[in-house]
Amino acid sequence: MALLDVGHLTMHYTTKMGDVHAVDDVSFEIDAGEAIGLVGESGCGKTSVAMSLMKLLPDNARILGGKIVFDGLDLVPLPEDEVRKIRWKGISMVFQAAMNSLNPVYRVGDQIIEAIQQHLPLSIEEARAKVAKLYTLVGMDPKLMDRYPHEYSGGMKQRAVIAMALACDPKMIIADEPTTALDVIVQDRILHRIDEIRKELNMAMMYISHDIAVIAEVSDVIGVMYAGRLVELADTVTIFKRPVHPYTIALMSAFPSIKGEKRPLVHLPGEPPDLLNPPQGCRFHPRCRYATAVCQEQVPQYRELEPGHYVACWNPQRKGGVDARA
Amino acid sequence: MPGRELLGVEGLTKYFPVKKRLFLSRARSFIHAVDDVTFTVHEGEIFGLVGESGCGKTTTGKLLVKLYEPTCGSIHLDGQDVIQIRRGARLREFRRRVQMIFQDPYESLNPRMTIFDIVAEPLAVQGVRSLVEREERVADMLSKVGLTPPETFMFRYPHELSGGQRQRVAIARAMVLGPEFVVADEPTSMLDVSIRAGVMKLLLELREVLNVSYLYITHDLAVARYMCDRLAVMYLGKVVEVGPTEEVIQEPLHPYTRALIAAVPVPDPTYRREPVEIKGDISAPIDPPSYCRFLPRCPIGDVTCESSPHPSLKEVRAGHFVACHRL
Numbered sequence: 001m002a003l004l005d006v007g008h009l010t011m012h013y014t015t016k017m018g019d020v021h022a023v024d025d026v027s028f029e030i031d032a033g034e035a036i037g038l039v040g041e042s043g044c045g046k047t048s049v050a051m052s053l054m055k056l057l058p059d060n061a062r063i064l065g066g067k068i069v070f071d072g073l074d075l076v077p078l079p080e081d082e083v084r085k086i087r088w089k090g091i092s093m094v095f096q097a098a099m100n101s102l103n104p105v106y107r108v109g110d111q112i113i114e115a116i117q118q119h120l121p122l123s124i125e126e127a128r129a130k131v132a133k134l135y136t137l138v139g140m141d142p143k144l145m146d147r148y149p150h151e152y153s154g155g156m157k158q159r160a161v162i163a164m165a166l167a168c169d170p171k172m173i174i175a176d177e178p179t180t181a182l183d184v185i186v187q188d189r190i191l192h193r194i195d196e197i198r199k200e201l202n203m204a205m206m207y208i209s210h211d212i213a214v215i216a217e218v219s220d221v222i223g224v225m226y227a228g229r230l231v232e233l234a235d236t237v238t239i240f241k242r243p244v245h246p247y248t249i250a251l252m253s254a255f256p257s258i259k260g261e262k263r264p265l266v267h268l269p270g271e272p273p274d275l276l277n278p279p280q281g282c283r284f285h286p287r288c289r290y291a292t293a294v295c296q297e298q299v300p301q302y303r304e305l306e307p308g309h310y311v312a313c314w315n316p317q318r319k320g321g322v323d324a325r326a
Numbered sequence: 327m328p329g330r331e332l333l334g335v336e337g338l339t340k341y342f343p344v345k346k347r348l349f350l351s352r353a354r355s356f357i358h359a360v361d362d363v364t365f366t367v368h369e370g371e372i373f374g375l376v377g378e379s380g381c382g383k384t385t386t387g388k389l390l391v392k393l394y395e396p397t398c399g400s401i402h403l404d405g406q407d408v409i410q411i412r413r414g415a416r417l418r419e420f421r422r423r424v425q426m427i428f429q430d431p432y433e434s435l436n437p438r439m440t441i442f443d444i445v446a447e448p449l450a451v452q453g454v455r456s457l458v459e460r461e462e463r464v465a466d467m468l469s470k471v472g473l474t475p476p477e478t479f480m481f482r483y484p485h486e487l488s489g490g491q492r493q494r495v496a497i498a499r500a501m502v503l504g505p506e507f508v509v510a511d512e513p514t515s516m517l518d519v520s521i522r523a524g525v526m527k528l529l530l531e532l533r534e535v536l537n538v539s540y541l542y543i544t545h546d547l548a549v550a551r552y553m554c555d556r557l558a559v560m561y562l563g564k565v566v567e568v569g570p571t572e573e574v575i576q577e578p579l580h581p582y583t584r585a586l587i588a589a590v591p592v593p594d595p596t597y598r599r600e601p602v603e604i605k606g607d608i609s610a611p612i613d614p615p616s617y618c619r620f621l622p623r624c625p626i627g628d629v630t631c632e633s634s635p636h637p638s639l640k641e642v643r644a645g646h647f648v649a650c651h652r653l
Contacts, residue, residue, distance in 0.1 A: 183545065267521075
């Protein structure tokens with residue numbers, strides 16, 4: 001059985017202007033120790049999926065349907081005090097721009113101790129010992145725990161926040177763009193460290209990023225999101241070498257690389273849709289070069305094209321690879 | 327492809343004072359943001375400036391458009407000394423010839439001005455009195471940057487536009503005076519992948535159509551590979567390597583460039599990157615030592631590097647310069 005089984009998850013935000021269809025009918029599974037990458041552009045619903053899994057949603061958000069079964073327990077109907085037992089110990093999260101979320105007037109170590117004591121019955125001394133271990137794990141000198149956030153560099157803050165997420169030995173960690181604000185050399189170190197820790201602790205991970213190159217490095221399986229929907233999901237090599245959804249193909253074709261043949265970049269005309277009024281049928285059809293009449297009317301079903309390769313498209317492209325046509 | 331030399335920068339240096347004590351009137355410490363930087367940009371060329379945050383690439387760009395005055399060094403545009411230009415007609419003439427595109431299209435456009443006002447403002451400043459002419463030129467520029475039909479955009483406000491469209495407006499504003507040289511500071515780093523490729527292609531197209539040269543500032547080497555003819559890699563205010571883009575990226579010579587390139591993730595899960603060989607963390611260039619700036623992090627540095635001054639750029643291959651004692 002999968003560690004996390006998300007089925008037909010639908011989550012909308014209610015606003016004065018109407019409902020924002022942020023997550024619509026999203027289904028995927030994660031096994032213990034597996035890493036899934038969630039990729040897509042800003043506003044496609046990646047972070048909303050993560051926040052739904054953690055049930056850390058603002059008041060105007062409503063989960064309209066679907067299930068989030070973690071370790072055999074469906075989180076959707078669960079009351080807040082029950083969810084709190086799973087949060088951090090079961091699933092924990094490294095938030096986007098987390099390095100700015102440290103409180104500047106408290107020592108970094110104390111902030112992690114506070115998080116630990118919220119969830120585990122440990123004394124201060126035991127918690128300090130735990131933080132020292134976590135610092136070593138993320139590759140920092142434990143002495144740094146008595147310093148303040150302003151004495152940390154960006155990379156160190158990010159490591160501290162990762163240490164905090166690991167504090168209660170979670171079975172799964174959600175990392176939301178944890179390296180986006182960092183320079184490449186620091187990013188490289190953090191990515192390596194995350195990968196090593198994950199394998200060492202046999203922890204499942206959901207890694208969220210807009211950067212397909214970063215996703216390629218950390219994921220076993222990749223899910224591509226567009227306008228609130230999961231449009232394609234497969235193992236990492238398949239997504240890169242044989243993508244079938246026109247949006248995945250477009251994303252690959254628009255992404256520059258420093259290695260390999262320098263093929264012309266193909267840009268995708270148009271803009272992602274407004275999720276207050278998403279287009280009828282397939283949400284990608286206004287920008288899709290392969291769209292047919294059916295795409296404008298009916299939502300394509302998310303189905304298994306071949307074992308382990310899921311797609312929601314009426315006209316999946318089997319030629320694969322990147323699109324060279326400008 | 328290299329035409330005549332358009333922009334020549336020599337020994338360009340900018341120090342910023344660091345106040346250590348509140349009531350000490352004279353600063354004793356300086357950040358060496360840009361330190362003795364020399365390069366040339368040819369007509370029609372896109373010259374890339376890459377490096378990590380804090381390496382001095384944006385400061386260099388701002389010096390070139392006279393948003394900062396250099397501490398020392400010279401900048402020549404078409405043989406004319408740029409630093410001597412102070413005010414009045416000569417400065418206005420300089421602004422017509424040299425423009426800048428900023429990183430964040432959400433901050434660089436005045437939210438209270440319409441798109442027409444934003445793009446027409448440089449024309450008004452430059453003395454284009456006739457409203458009809460301004461309208462024509464703005465409309466023409468908007469279609470050139472792909473905001474078509476221009477009438478549908480002219481009287482809208484920035485908040486009604488997407489990020490990609492806003493950046494196109496910022497590009498139109500920079501290009502409307504027909505500049506010869508444009509400093510583009512991370513013009514695509516705020517944009518999503520599918521939108522970014524379109525703006526990159528637009529900048530390449532405009533180079534051909536308007537015969538403009540760029541200084542293209544970016545931290546993203548993959549973007550630089552697609553945009554730039556030549557690249558300069560900066561580290562703590564110094565240029566450590568300059569050469570043709572593909573050569574610098576595929577066969578980097580300076581140990582810093584090698585680490586930087588090895589650290590860039592590749593969108594191909596079957597590709598194995600080389601190990602990133604670099605020690606420690608980046609520091610701020612406050613009163614840096616006289617020896618090589620990269621030495622504390624260098625995997626190949628030795629005692630001679632410590633006893634020698636910061637290395638100057640040496641030509642190791644035709645057109646490919648490296649600042650390293652060990653090469």
